[in-house]
Amino acid sequence: MSAGGPGRAGPAGPGGLGAALGGLTTRGRSFLAAGVAATGCAYVLGQEELLRVGLLLTVLPLLCVVVLHRTRHRVTGSRRLSPARVPASAEARVSLRVENVSRLPTGLLMLQDQVPYVLGPRPRFVLDRMEPGGRREVSYRVRSDLRGRYPLGPLQLRLTDPFGMCELTRGFGAYDTLTVMPRVEPLPPVRLGGEAAGHGDGHRRSLALAGDDDVIPRGYRHGDDLRRVHWRSTARHGELMVRREEQPQRAHCTVLLDTRGDAYFGAGPDSPFEWAVAGAASAAVHLLERDFSVRLLTDTGTPVPGPDGMGHGTADAAGLLLDTLATVDHSEETGLSPAYDVLRGGGGGLLVAFFGELDERQAAVAARMRQRSGTAVAFLLDQDAWAGSPGQHAPASPAKEGLRMLREAGWTALLVTPGAALPDLWRVAGSPGGAGALGRLVGGHAGGGA
Structure with missing residues (x-):
């Protein structure tokens, strides 16, 4: 069983014929007990007709156990998950297929899949008698408002014989995994100032980014395209020279996510921490789409995709983040x-940070993160405002003092309150007035501080 396509799996554990006897239903046990009693009475009383009835009552449930036991291992199940990665609150479809590969028909089938409670109720399906070589397909939907990785499985199949004498369970040991990603909001295309910071000396780098050739020539090599011959340099050096093609360089950006446990309070999809995670996801995807080289960094100092290099603007990089x-x-x-x-060890370029509660000491550390030649944008969650929401309680937080320290250090710092829309804040961060334009937002969708 896999997310990409159907697969089959064997029984979850051993189950011999002796274990199958434990699947006798109340009806089956009653028939068996009545058959044993009738056989004993027939032997004592010498009644041949009663002996035949007793043997029939005894053999029928045992025969059902044997047939159902053999049929259980000739019924296969598979699962298909589509898609395997969804944003929070989006639905994924799970398709289940059961196939009877034996030469005997099955009785009533009950199909049950194991899913975490956050994905919804446990799905159960009742399937009618399945002919030899037949197959049945059913499907259900799962969704979660909470991001994470959730296992689906194992799939369990309960089989019953036509007489209702026995019920046996077939387990499949394979799992699928549904990845629920944070919600990504489309952000407006504003200039935050990080483009130039990643390009070095400006104009020549811009030409390279546009696909033009570097004018610095090199000697001709066998196989070079003659259309790339730089005639002016050839005349100057007295040998054939060609234009050297420079690899495009891309602007760098680091998205910093503060994950400290004591910097946030509350839990659930509407908590400030989830807002910060969704904001980091939206910023990273937006900058990748603008051809930035994006690195994700948390307060633990562990970068993603790693110390060997920043991510590239591809679907693989966005998927990794x-x-x-x-x-x-x-x-x-x-x-x-x-x-x-x-x-401090390097990277440069644009810095976009999502901070939780900052005391005076941590605000000073955050203020020093901004490099003198770089652009830094901070979204500081106002824990006081979040604490004032219904059902939320938290100690007072010095958010406005931290905001002041960040702005004095050159950050474009914005305060985030409950109900804040990241696209609005992003537009303010890229406006000429910077954080000073925050007051022009209408309806309290964003919060600002002094």
Whole structure:
């Protein structure tokens, strides 16, 4: 059983004929007991007709056990999950197929799949008698408002004989995994200032990004296209020279996600931590689509895709980042120093950060993360405002003081309140007025601080 296509699996565990006797139903046990009693009475009383009845009552449930036991191992099941990766609150379809590969028909079948409770109720299906070589297909839908990786399975099949004497369960040991990713919101195409930071010396890099050739020539090599001959350099050097093609360089960006457990409160899809995770996912995907080279970094100092290089603007890079964010959880870190050490070690370019609660010490560490020549944008969740939501309780947080320290250090820092829309905040961060334009938003969809 796999997400990409159907597969078959053997029994989950051994089950001999002796174990199959444990599947006798109340009717089957009653027939067996009545048959044994009738046989004993016939032997004592010498009644040949009663002996025939007793043998019939005894043999019938035993025969059903033998037939059903053999049939159980000739019924196969498969599962198809489509798609295997969905955003939060989106649905995925699970298709189940049961096939009878034996020469005997089956009785009534009950199909049951094991799913985590967050995906919905456990699906159960009742299938009618299946002819030899027949197959049945059923499907159900699963959805979750909480991101994560959820196992589906094992699939269980309960078989009964036509007389209702025995019920046996067939288990399939294979699992599928549904990955529920954080929601990704489309962001407006604004300029945050990180494009130039990743290009070095500006104009020449821009030409390379546009696909033009570097004017620095090199010597001709066998196989070079003659259309690339640079005649002016050829005349100057006295030998054949060709234009050297420079590999495009891309702007760098680091998306920093604060996952400290003591920086957030509450749980569930509407909690501030989930807002921060969804914001990091939206920012990363948006910047990848704008041809940035994106690296995801958490407060633990562990970068994704890793220390060997930043991600590329491909579906694989977006998938890697979203898979990581699908399972990210609170860390045990108490400070941002590990992330600061990674940023100080290099990378440069645009920095987009999503912070939880920042005390004075951690706000100072965060303020130093911004490099002098780089652009840094921070979304600071106002824990006081989130605590004021119904059903939420948290101690007071110095969000506005942290916001002031970040802005004094050169950050474009915005305060996030409950109900804030990331596209609106993103547009403000890229506006000429920066955070000062926050007051122009209508309806309280974003929060700002002094």
